[in-house]
Amino acid sequence: MRIAMISEHASPLAALGGVDAGGQNTHVAELATALAAEGHDVRVYTRRDTSDQPVAVPMRDGVTVVHVPAGPAEPLPKDELLPYMKDFSRWLVEQWRGDDWAPTVAHAHFWMSGLAAVTAGRQTGVPVVQTYHALGTVKKRHQGAADTSPARRIGYERALGRAVDRVVAQCQDEVRELVRMGVPRNRMALIPSGVDSDRFSPEGPAEPRDPDRPRILTVGRFVERKGFADLISALKIVPGAECVVVGGPPPTALDSDPFADRLRHLAESTKVADRLRIVGAVPATEMPRWYRSADVLATAPWYEPFGLTPLEAMACGVPVVATGVGGLNDTVVDGLTGDLVSPRDPRSLGMALRRVLGDPVRRFAYATAALDRARQCYSWKRAAEQLGTLYAAVSGLGRPTGAVA
Numbered sequence: 001m002r003i004a005m006i007s008e009h010a011s012p013l014a015a016l017g018g019v020d021a022g023g024q025n026t027h028v029a030e031l032a033t034a035l036a037a038e039g040h041d042v043r044v045y046t047r048r049d050t051s052d053q054p055v056a057v058p059m060r061d062g063v064t065v066v067h068v069p070a071g072p073a074e075p076l077p078k079d080e081l082l083p084y085m086k087d088f089s090r091w092l093v094e095q096w097r098g099d100d101w102a103p104t105v106a107h108a109h110f111w112m113s114g115l116a117a118v119t120a121g122r123q124t125g126v127p128v129v130q131t132y133h134a135l136g137t138v139k140k141r142h143q144g145a146a147d148t149s150p151a152r153r154i155g156y157e158r159a160l161g162r163a164v165d166r167v168v169a170q171c172q173d174e175v176r177e178l179v180r181m182g183v184p185r186n187r188m189a190l191i192p193s194g195v196d197s198d199r200f201s202p203e204g205p206a207e208p209r210d211p212d213r214p215r216i217l218t219v220g221r222f223v224e225r226k227g228f229a230d231l232i233s234a235l236k237i238v239p240g241a242e243c244v245v246v247g248g249p250p251p252t253a254l255d256s257d258p259f260a261d262r263l264r265h266l267a268e269s270t271k272v273a274d275r276l277r278i279v280g281a282v283p284a285t286e287m288p289r290w291y292r293s294a295d296v297l298a299t300a301p302w303y304e305p306f307g308l309t310p311l312e313a314m315a316c317g318v319p320v321v322a323t324g325v326g327g328l329n330d331t332v333v334d335g336l337t338g339d340l341v342s343p344r345d346p347r348s349l350g351m352a353l354r355r356v357l358g359d360p361v362r363r364f365a366y367a368t369a370a371l372d373r374a375r376q377c378y379s380w381k382r383a384a385e386q387l388g389t390l391y392a393a394v395s396g397l398g399r400p401t402g403a404v405a
């Protein structure tokens with residue numbers, strides 16, 4: 001099949017760690033690669049955000065990244081991209097009509113890509129599959145007035161759920177949210193993200209560390225909802241442990257970063273500054289080294305659409321202490337591969353971390369089960385196979401798929 005993946009703000013070629021570059025970029029890159037490995041021809045359409053970007057960039061065999069001229073050729077926050085989606089879809093229509101590469105199916109990632117894909121799909125007869133990655137209703141519930149999404153986001157997301165041929169949910173929690181939004185179950189498929197277990201594995205080099213100081217690793221974009229502040233507050237009841245924060249701006253920009261500053265101040269006021277190390281953004285290729293250096297991965301988001309980092313840690317044989325929200329309820333099995341605690345509850349987080357760090361037998365058992373779960377239950381190959389079946393069904397090439405349970 002010829003698969004058009006639309007990812008307006010999240011390029012699979014982008015450096016990760018910044019405010020708008022994280023899980024979706026990884027997801028699109030890994031999925032495109034896995035679909036190409038299944039023999040499909042994949043084009044990833046993403047917004048052109050620098051003037052020197054060539055239109056088409058080969059990413060690997062079977063995957064081309066196409067830079068779509070829509071809006072100024074400069075980086076813009078994703079919440080400012082809605083006005084340019086009309087140009088985005090117009091450009092897709094021209095390409096898909098004029099080119100000899102008419103897609104069999106379009107798979108949109110994030111709601112604004114969905115708008116562009118549905119508009120272009122209607123004019124060209126291309127069926128559309130939608131993955132939201134994050135839902136406006138959930139974001140608004142947790143962030144309230146701090147949510148900078150365009151006001152019409154929630155309405156558009158609802159409409160999209162009925163306009164597309166299928167919606168791909170990534171976890172059970174998202175299925176429930178989608179049902180509440182009125183998306184019929186027979187239009188949904190539950191296909192979780194995967195992890196590359198060849199790259200993320202316990203074997204291989206690790207970042208150097210102090211063997212006498214337990215290491216808690218946390219990874220994420222520098223946004224409030226990732227709960228870094230809760231983790232730093234929790235640190236005071238986890239004696240002796242160091243907390244290593246990966247993500248955010250590049251290391252050279254950390255000194256002047258206001259978010260990093262706030263974390264440093266909080267660490268000072270809670271008297272854990274000597275145990276906090278903020279590393280900054282790390283290239284994707286170096287992530288396994290950081291996971292392997294940790295005794296535990298802590299992730300304390302207020303909400304989490306899926307959460308790739310816990311899965312990456314698990315695939316490296318690292319137990320996870322997480323808040324029991326969104327996709328983390330599916331990936332982390334409480335009491336088996338790690339511990340789940342309530343969000344925004346530094347005390348419970350600290351207690352769970354203290355227990356896992358103080359009990360090597362529990363840690364070993366969690367690590368073993370975590371590795372097994374990541375390897376056996378989550379792979380991009382499996383996601384690509386399931387999506388291949390779905391794409392065939394919506395484009396009339398295969399058998400219809402059933403409703404999500």
Ligand code: UDP
Nearest residue numbers: 016017022023026247281282284307308309
């Ligand atoms: N990541 C990275 N370098 C960093 C920080 C994060 O390569 O400095 C990657 C990380 O390995 C993961 C992704 O960015 O693949 C983050 O995905 P996740 O789903 O955990 O969070 P999101 O960004 O979607 O909120």
